[in-house]
Amino acid sequence: MQMKDLISSDKWKKFGADFNDHSGMTAYAYDAAGDHVIEKRRWANQLCPIIRGGEPHREESVCAKSHKAMAELVRKEGKIIVGTCQAGLLNIALPVFVGNDFAGIVGGCGLLPPKGEVDADVVNAITGMEKNAATTLGQNIRRLSPEEIETQVRYLEDRVLDIVARYKEGYRKTKTRTFKSLIRDVQRKGRCHQCGACVTFCTAMNYGALELSETGRPMFRDPNKCIECGVCYMICPAVDDLNEMLKAKVGWQPPLGRTEQIGVFRARDEALRTRATDGGTVTAILSHLFEEKLIDGAAVTRQAGPFKRIPWLATDADQVIESAGSSFDFSVSGAISLYAQDYSTYSPSMRMLGPATHKGLSNVAVVGTPCQINAVRKMETLGVVPSQSVYCLLGLFCSGGYVFGDKRREKIERIGNFSWEEVDKINIRDRFLVRLKNGEQLSLRLDELDFVKRKACRYCDDYTSEFADLSFGGIGAPEGWTTVIARTAKGVKILEEAKETVLEQYDEAPDAERMITLREVIEWHSAAKKESAAQQLVKLPNGR
Ligand SMILES: Cc1cc2nc3c(=O)[nH]c(=O)nc-3n(C[C@H](O)[C@H](O)[C@H](O)COP(=O)(O)OP(=O)(O)OC[C@H]3O[C@@H](n4cnc5c(N)ncnc54)[C@H](O)[C@@H]3O)c2cc1C
Ligand code: SF4
Ligand code: SF4
Structure with missing residues (x-):
């Protein structure tokens, strides 16, 4: 000074x-x-x-x-x-x-x-x-x-x-940066994930300055009600201001964030596994937490059509089982041609935190992509509502979200040489995996789908939900299994208890070499995402 x-x-x-x-x-x-x-x-x-x-x-x-x-x-x-x-x-x-x-x-x-x-x-x-x-x-x-x-x-x-x-x-x-700064620094640069964290906080405080548009874009509802507290700016996952505090809070370490345990698991319940994206571990853990009355709510997503999931607040184990899977399950809903609107693999489950608090729920598990986990952890770091109702954060691995309309959907069909009508299930790992109803497996390189990747995802450098309590992905695991990283003390405790009740481990005693390989695979994908984001960020006008 x-x-x-x-x-x-x-x-x-x-x-x-x-x-x-x-x-x-x-x-x-x-x-x-x-x-x-x-x-x-x-x-x-x-x-x-x-x-x-x-x-x-x-x-x-x-x-x-x-x-x-x-x-x-x-x-x-x-x-x-x-x-x-x-x-x-x-x-x-x-x-x-x-x-x-x-x-x-x-x-x-x-x-x-x-x-x-x-x-x-x-x-x-x-x-x-x-x-x-x-x-x-x-x-x-x-x-x-x-x-x-x-x-x-x-x-x-x-x-x-x-x-x-x-x-x-x-x-x-x-x-003090306010929502106006978010418009300038995040939205106009195409970096808004549409996670809804800014609106969730503002609404939970009853300020009433912000709302979401019909397409999910945060916007001013009444600028005069903005008290310029700056919280919406600080908790935004596209803003780095709180990152050092965040890292200190969870004991973040390079290169993957804090990793207390890494392993490959699946749900013991076979019926659950058939609904799930990979090994059904997320759903099994949520069911276990409900059964043990450790949570009274789970902010998840629910299938609402092919390539469309909507945020959903599950309040018991049955509802959570209904929410298993990802956006790519074609058995659940009708033919894709019925849907004329844009398809999106992104679904802002964390927005359910507000309704959860309104319902009086006080121990909510939040399942989300790394960007959503980042925002909720920032709310916790600042101690702002509605994060007081969070019990644990279950983060998904994420290489990116995809959004497309009919024209681009047809282009994907041409690239993969398949018809959406034939598709049974799709999954994202190191490739875009397509399982046809006749059992045939196809796979597309992820870079071939770059033209449908959300713009905000191009700037995102978190592959493994580095700020979650537990992180889940298919990468590194055999088909039908999920790779799980336990990060915090709470995450380790949840995983240990779930192992006793609802999960089975792929390799009970994996040798050191296999563990190194698994870690290396995750690290490679994580580093690739960081590198790609860094290249995109330097191209932005006025930097980040
Ligand atoms: C957009 C997206 C991209 C992904 N990219 C990768 C990747 O590149 N590499 C990789 O290894 N794994 C990726 N995953 C994670 C992977 O698809 C599985 O979700 C993960 O392995 C857990 O599988 P599971 O069978 O254990 O979970 P399940 O038991 O099937 O539970 C999945 C949970 O995730 C919730 N969910 C589903 N879709 C969404 C969504 N769009 N937003 C928020 N919550 C959701 C469901 O409600 C459910 O609670 C991605 C997931 C998503 C949603
Ligand atoms: S990324 Fe999330 S918090 Fe940031 S402006 Fe967009 S919706 Fe709001
Ligand atoms: S890549 Fe995944 S975590 Fe990153 S912004 Fe996109 S959806 Fe969110």
């Missing part, structure tokens, strides 16, 4: 002139490094310019020495000090703090204290001036009464308080 951060040089000059007018003293201001902030001063008397002189040794001997000593003292004491310089002249010094940051000192000197007089011997020693002349010049210098000193102290104090308060207000205004 520098004095010139608070106000400009010209304003410090004006500050000095005002104080000189008010007190008759020579005004000064130094920054924390001891450099002058008021360059040209109006002298309080004829003696001071002679004492100070132009030579460095004189300045060093009296004025600068006095100011340095005062600066050290006021900084240490954190309060106003009234003293005298070696020549016997009054010196009032006041520290300038912005919070705990010491910016410098301001003050005045050059008049005499009550009953004080100039020390002619010192003036003679410094300047060589005749003692009589020094005494005569000293007699022309005004003495301040204790009341007058008090008045000048209050004046300085008020002015400094005002400068700091204005600075803080201006800082708050420029630094």
